[in-house]
Amino acid sequence: MVGLGDRGLTMSSATRAIATDPALATPPASAGRARRSRVKWGPLLLLLPAIAVVTMFFLVPLVDVFIRSVTDPEPGLQNYEWLLTNPVNLEVLARTFLTSLIVTVVCLLVAYPYAYLMTIVGERARGWLTLFVMLPLWTSILVRTLAWMVLLADTGPINDFLEAIGVGRQPLIRTTFGVALGMAQVLLPFMVLPIYSALAKIDRRLLAASSSLGANGLTSFFKVYLPLSRPGIFAGSITVFILGLGFYIIPSLLGSPKEAMVSSLIYQQVSVFLLWGQGAALGIALLVVTIIILVVFNRFVRGASLAPGVEPE
Amino acid sequence: MTETGAQSVGAAEPGDRVSGDVSLDTRTIQQINEAGISLKGVTKRYGDKAVVDDIDLVIEPGEFMTLLGPSGSGKTTTLNMIAGFADVTEGLLHIHGKPVAKLPAHKRDIGMVFQNYALFPHMTVEENVAYPLQRRKMPKAEQRKRIAESLQMVRLAEYGGRYPAELSGGQQQRAALARALVYNPRVLLMDEPLGALDKKLREWLQMEIKRIHQEVGSTFVYVTHDQEEALSLSDRIAVFNNGKIEQVGTGVELYEHPDTLFVGRFLGESSVLRAPSSTATVRDGNTTLAVGDHHVTVPGERRGVESLAVLVRPENLSLELPGYVPASSTENALPVTVKTATYLGVGWRYDVVLFDGTSGIVRTPNDATRFGPGDQAIVTWDVRHGVLLEDLGEGDESTT
Structure with a gap:
C-alpha cells in the first residue's frame, strides 16, 4: 500500500471536474493572477478577426434587434405585450419547439445505429458512410426541398405508391410530418457526427x-455502451434542436401556412406587415427560450452523463 | 467452429475419431473431466494462417499457469479462446469438464483481467465490482458484503467511491482484480495485467497476485512475455512459440532442463555453442562435440539431428587465467577473450567471445579472479551443467 495509494489521492475531485469539463477548464483564481503578469498579448491578436466578425455581424445586429423590439414603433414594452397576449404567437412558438423536438428524436433514432455502423466497418466503408451522411449538406437547400415537394405532393410518387398498394392517398405535404421529414434529412449529419465521435x-x-x-449483449449495451455514448447523444441533440428552431425555407415550402413555425411568423411581421418591433420581439423571445432550454439541459447533462472519467485524460 | 468443440466428453466413446488426429480414449476423457482447463488439439486459424496450431494443454484446478512467449506466439489468442472472445477453429476446449467452445463468454463463469484494466469509466470502483454481482441477480445485502470483502482483499477498501480515472494504474489494476474475483469464478484469466506498470509496482503487484491466488484457490491463467514475471508467479509455465507450445513445466524444469533451444534461451540468460552433429561422438552416455581444435562434453545424446547446440547458464561458467588446465575430464574448457566486464553488486558479469565469434555470458562471484576488457581467459564449466539440444538454426535475436 505504501507509496501506491498516494498517487490516486493527489488528484482531488475538483481537479478532475476541471480536467473533464471544458467549461471549467480555467485555472483557479490564484494561479490565474500569478500568470496574468506574464500574459503575452501577441497571440491574442490572432483572435482579432474573429472578434471583429462576431461583433459586426452578430453582436451589433442582435443589439439592434433588441432595441427595435422595445422602441419600434415607440418606446415601451407593447411588442412583448402583443407577443404574450396574442394566442397565435404562443401557439406558433410551442409548435416550433415541438417540431424541433420531433426532428431531434427522429434524427437520434436514425443516427445512432448509423453512427454505430460507422464504428464497426472498415476505413473505406466508413468513408462512404460519411459521404452519404454529408451529402444533404452539399446540396442546395432549395433544390432539395423542391425535390421533397415533388415526392410528398398529393399526386406525387409516394402517394401513387400508397394508393397502388391499397393504403390510399395520405396528406404528406403541408403537414408537420412533411416538415419534420425535410428537416431531419438536413439535420442528420449534425446528429451522426457527434455521436460517431463519441x-x-x-x-x-x-x-x-x-x-x-456475465452480461449478455443487450445488458452490455444498456449498462456500458449507451451511458458512454451519452455525451455524443447530448451534443448532437442540442445542435439539431437549436438549428431546427430557426428553419425557414423547409417549413414554408413543405408546411402549411396554418401551421407556421416562428421563423415564418417573424418574416410575416417584418416583410408583410412591416411591423419590425413585433418581429424583433418574436426573435428575442425565441432566443431567450432557447438559452433557458440550453442552460437547463446543460445542468442536466453535467449531472447525468459527464461523470468523472468518461473522457480519457 | 467444429461440431466437436461443443460435443460433450461423456458422450464420446473411447477411440472416437473426433477431429483430425484428436482421438479420445478413456484416459483422455478422465483427464478432461479432472482438469481445470483442458485444451486438446486446439487450433485458431485466420484464413490459412494458424495463429494457434494444434495445442494440447491441461491446467490443473487451482493451478497458476502462465502462458509465456514472445508477441505473436499465440499465447493471447489461446487466452481469448478460453475466455470466449475468439472462436476455436478446431479442437476441444473444456473448463472443469464442461465443453465451452460454443458457449458465449458471459456464460463461461470466468473472470478476466485485461492489460488496460477495462474498468467502466462511468462507474465508481464499487459499482464496477458490483456489476458482475448484479448480472447474477445477487441479493443487495450479499452484494454489499462481497464487495466489501473483495475490495478488502485487494486493499482498496477506502477507494470504493472513486471513479477509475481518480486512481493510479496500480490501483486500477487491483480494482479490476477485485471485479474479476468478486463472484468467485473458478477460473481467472489475466492478459498481461501488469504490462503498463513500472517495475517496482509490477513486482509488488506480483506478490499481491500470488497472495490472492493462494487465498481464493481458483485456477489462474496468466499471459505474459516477461519470463521473470512468469518464473516468480507460476506453478507451471507453458512456453509458446509460433503458435505451438514448446514446453510445459515448472520454472525449475524449464530453466534447468529446457527441451528446446528456444525455451532455454527465452528463459534467463545463456551461452550457446553450436556444432554439426557429424563431429559428435557418444561415450558413456555423454556426447562430445568438436569446437574448433577443442572438445566439449555434454551429458546425454541426440540422434537423427543435423546440428547440435550446448546451452550453459552464466552462473555455471567460470573464468580462469590463460594456461589453466582442466582439473579432470568432468570439466570443459575453452579459450575466450573478455569483451566487457560489468560489476553487478552480487558479482561480476563478463561478456566473452570465443575464437570463432560465438559470444557468451559468464557470471562470477566477487571473490573470483577478475578480468578486464581485452583480457585472454579460459572459460570452464562442469560437464553436468551443459544441456544438449537440437539446433534448429534460430537466430540470436532471442531475449536475454
Missing part, C-alpha cells in the same frame, strides 16, 4: 470485459 472513443474491450463479467 462511439469511436468507446474502448471496445469494455464490452469484452462486460461479457466476461
